[in-house]
Amino acid sequence: MKIGPHTVSRNFSWSIDEPRQLLGSNHAPNPQEYLLSGFGACMMMAFVSGATAKGIQLEHLSINVEGDLDLHGFLGMESNAPVGFSAIRYRIDVRGDASPETFEALRQQAESHSPNAMTLANPVELLGEINAEEVRDSDT
Numbered sequence: 001m002k003i004g005p006h007t008v009s010r011n012f013s014w015s016i017d018e019p020r021q022l023l024g025s026n027h028a029p030n031p032q033e034y035l036l037s038g039f040g041a042c043m044m045m046a047f048v049s050g051a052t053a054k055g056i057q058l059e060h061l062s063i064n065v066e067g068d069l070d071l072h073g074f075l076g077m078e079s080n081a082p083v084g085f086s087a088i089r090y091r092i093d094v095r096g097d098a099s100p101e102t103f104e105a106l107r108q109q110a111e112s113h114s115p116n117a118m119t120l121a122n123p124v125e126l127l128g129e130i131n132a133e134e135v136r137d138s139d140t
Contacts, residue, residue: 040065042116050106060095
């Protein structure tokens with residue numbers, strides 16, 4: 001990742017799992033839950049940044065995110081079923097020294113300035129490739 005002229009190297013990992021109903025052990029979020037939480041976290045950062053810039057003191061801020069996902073498409077059970085979220089909803093609960101109208105303006109600003117929100121809201125070019133190597137019995 002580049003920030004200005006600087007290359008920032010980051011190395012971390014996280015666990016991914018599925019609910020037991022999808023043959024997981026339910027010990028960690030699944031990829032869709034990470035996507036939703038990444039969206040919520042990005043919205044929170046944009047909201048807090050906007051509030052700070054306007055001198056608004058926040059006493060409480062939480063964001064609840066949920067999405068509609070039809071597993072028929074993911075599991076290949078129906079060829080015309082959508083794959084991916086059909087809707088993502090979020091609710092910001094906030095308390096601070098600003099009016100509800102000011103908080104709504106901050107919500108709109110946060111949404112329009114959140115890279116994750118804009119990535120979800122607008123079509124994105126998805127570029128993929130594979131680097132595959134076949135292992136043969138004689139190679140082992």
